[in-house]
Amino acid sequence: MTQFPTTNLPNTQRGQKALIYCRVSSLKQTIDGSGLDSQEHRCRRYAEQHGYVVEKVFTDDVSGGGDFLKRKGMVALLEYLRRRRTTDYVVIFDDLKRFARDTLFHLQLRAQMDRYNARIECLNFRFEDTPEGKFVEIIHAAQGQLEREQNGRQAVQKMCARLEQGYFVFHAPIGYRYEKVGHHGKLLVLNEPYASVIKEALEGFASGRFQTQAEMRRYLEGCECIPKNAKGQIAKKRTADLLKHPAYAGYVEHERWGISFRKGQHEPLISLETYRKNQERLNGKPLVPTRKDLNKEFPLRGFVVCGDCGHPYTASFTKGKTKYHPYYVCQQRRCDSYGKSIRRADLEGAFETVLKHMTPSKEVFALAMAMLKDQWNKREEIQSTQEKEHQKALAEIEQKIEKVIDMMIDANSDIVRQNLTKRLAQLEKEKLITEGQINATAQPLGSLESIARTSLDFLANPRKLWESERLEDKRAVLKLAFAEPWAYHRNEGARTPNFSLPFKALDEISPPQKEMVPRGRLELPRA
Structure with a gap:
């Protein structure tokens, strides 16, 4: 059994209360190894040999570099000591490097411990309150900082070398995962179903299907497989990061490390042309964002406008005697139709009639x-x-x-x-x-x-896409089939719509008597 150096405490201090702090550099060490368990075991044996009573154990699974206040376990330990500053504790570490691998933070942490009347003891180092002991302690702390910075430098050098060869070395972007592939080692590979969702989002923004980042974000929020926050939302910055990420086009780049834009070793998710279009759209004049209050109950809100004043209708439910009734309404005070409600069934029924007549023979x-x-x-x-x-x-x-x-x-x-x-x-x-x-x-x-x-299926029968339950599909019909908003008058009904170019072209080659296509799938002509 290993014997640790004793502190030669008098018998009156046997039964001293102790706290244990254990730390590993990464969560992977916690999952794959037994670093924390072995540290705690050694510290408990040390406490037992010295007659200490272990009251609580604090752990961390993050790197020792940087501010110790960013370590949750250390923060919890200091807070525990602060609330019990009237009690003298011994804080036990397995190794001095677990304390702080940075000279400045080492001294700051020591000062915090002293402020809370806590004595530090380490299994491989003896703290002494003498000028010589403090000097040796600082030398050891500086040595730990040197090793940490040297290891960091070596890691960056290796990552730079991999980047120069076209290998992505950072956390895998959503839609990818790392896999060991032959002589490549760890290589980004497509990760379904995330990859298909991200591909559709990026290509949709490039093509104009999503006019704004907000629309692209709402599409992603509607996909169950995409991770979101507690509110079921995706951060605005995350959408921009997806659009700017060159890895999706099969390229790597890291300007801060001097790695220029270059072809990557992994399979691209989108074409370089699509990536370039997205950068142009991001750097261009932003479009007016789609209203946030769009919902499945009123898919025409924001698109259909009042036949009197030309302003978009708003929509809401009105309470009746036994249930709520959906209506579209104009809220422009100077308009003749101000406050006059239109039943949702009437307005959307008229719109479906317009779509029906758009279907070519x-x-x-x-x-x-x-x-x-x-x-x-x-x-x-x-x-x-x-x-x-x-x-x-x-x-x-x-x-x-x-x-x-x-x-x-x-x-x-x-x-x-x-x-x-x-x-x-x-x-x-x-x-x-x-x-x-x-x-x-x-x-x-x-x-x-x-x-x-x-696209041809849509031209053959735009009404089919409108009947989809997804709001994104309904909005796509409005963008692709119409050149401008559609006007509807509360008394006169639908005004003549201004169709987009493809439907105008179909209308121009139509004979005077239009034959409507029966419901069902239209088979495309075959060569």
Whole structure:
């Protein structure tokens, strides 16, 4: 049995009350190992040999670097001592490094312990209240800080080396997880179902399906698999972080460590073009956010406007004798329709009639498909032209890179070299983006039906998407089918809507007598 050095306490101090503090550097050590258990066991044996009575044990599973007040276990220990400052305690540590691996924080923590009349004892170090003892104690604390900073430096160097090779080294973004893959070691791999949800959100923002970050955030909040806070919400900053994260496009970057934008080793979730569009939208003029009070009960609120004044209707439930009744109403005081309610069934029924008349006949849709296919086939020529333009742009960028490198070699000023280094990093990023555009244009187009199946289904029958239970689908119908808000008069009914370009085109090629398509799935014409 291991014998610890004794403190030679007089018998009158046997039965001294003691507290134990144990700490490991990470939660993984707590789960996978027995670090905390072994520390507590050793400390209890030490207390038993010295005749101490252990009153409570405090633990932490965070790193020793930084402010000790950020450690929950240490904060709880200090608070315990503060509330019982009339009682003299012995605080037992397994190792001096568990106390504080930072010289400044070590001294501050010692002062806190002294303030609460607590005596510190350590299994591998003896505290002495002498000038020599204090000097040795500070040297040991400084040594612990040196080891911590050296370990941190080595960790950063290894992470930088991995980043330079294209490996993502930080906490896996949502939609990914780490997995050991052959010679790669730990590599980001897609993690379903999160990956598909994030992909749809990022591509939806790039395409304009989500006009604002708020709409994208509400979509994510409606997905059960996405983690949220206690209120079932997602923070605003988190949405922006998702859109800015280059890892989703298959790239890595860390400016603070000098790692420029470069191709990653992991599989991308979205294309580089989609990522670029999202950055342009983030840096552009923000759009007016969608109203927060949209809900499934009134999907047309904010879209349908008053036929008299042109302001959007609001909506609410009015209490009747036995139940509540839903109404749309104009709240513009100078409007002739101010305060006049419209039954939800009447207004939304009129809207569904408009959608019904938007459904083209089979003949019209077949003709439109034939015209669309003809234009689709011509895209190969356009694609070839775009590829040549991108190749020309790539050659110009490479020439600029060569010039910047020559200027860096001839530069005599450190400031000039720093500016040229930044310019070189920007050109390298532009080169990667242009190469991504070339790869995108080099991909075969495929058939129109296989690529645009969802869009064609919508054009064939927009009412089908409107009948979805999801509010996002209903809002998509309003954005995709109409060029501007729809006006409805409380007495005269629906005004002529202004449809979006695709439905205008279908209307222009329609014969005078329109044949309505029966309910059910419309089969697309096959080549």
